[in-house]
Amino acid sequence: MKQYLMLTNEELKRSWKMIVSVILAMASIEILTVVGRVIYEENQVQEYMVYAKLSESEALRSIGKLSFEQASSYFSYIIMIGVVLVILYAIQIWYRDWFGESKYIYRLLLLPGGRAKIFFAKWTSLALVIISFIGLQWVVIQLSYVIFNWLIKDDYRESSSLGLSMTLKQLYTMSLVDLLIFIVLSLFIVSFLFMLVLLERSYRNAKGMLFIVLEVIAVFVIVIGTMYALERSRLFLQQEFVGIMVTIFVLYFVYTIWKSLRLLKWKISV
16 A cells, blocks of 8 residues: 555656646646637727727617637637547557657556555546546636626626536536546546556567457447347337446446456566
8 A cells, every 4th residue: 555655656746747737737727728818809899899880788788798718718618638648648658658769668567565546546546636626627717707797898898707618518517427427438438548558568469468458349339239239129128228337337347457467467578
């Protein structure tokens, strides 16, 4: 346990500058998009007033007032960029140990005790990054909402409520169950990527790529095939259908971790 905690701390220490820089950059861009959208809206109204020779109220009726949902419309795209960066980090967290100047992976593999702690240290660090990203993103949304209300004139604001786009509403439903489901899905993707990386590192040739392709195909065949078979059979209620799919998901989740640990123990060599 002590080694696992030390390795987790080490993983976070090696990446914290990059993680903090990315999060701050994303937060800054999101806040700037809100500020820019408010300034653009006010300039657009003023220019339209001059061009059409209308009063402010008439120009607002023509152009429309601005809501926070409209001002934060770019947040979804920025969050998608964050998701892609997390996926890349899940791959990079392994490969940097092989391709770094010090070949850090050799030090890890020669540590006393089982190698499972290496896997779970990296897995835990990704889990902490994902949870931190979700929490800090919510803070940015709240801060952006405060800035939006502070900058915009009351006459230019459509509503004083915190409106979010459909994507953000799905992500931030304020439901603990939905949040846990999102985190579990994220960790499943991380585990799946870990397994693919370890497959490639175990064989490092065409055989490894073949195994990767087979694993990817297997996921689609299992998910799509099961859904098709259950829908065609018409023997299960909606709740039973969901229960079967959740069971398959959990079993495959466990499989990805078991497979990764097996590869790390028996196939990865110094």
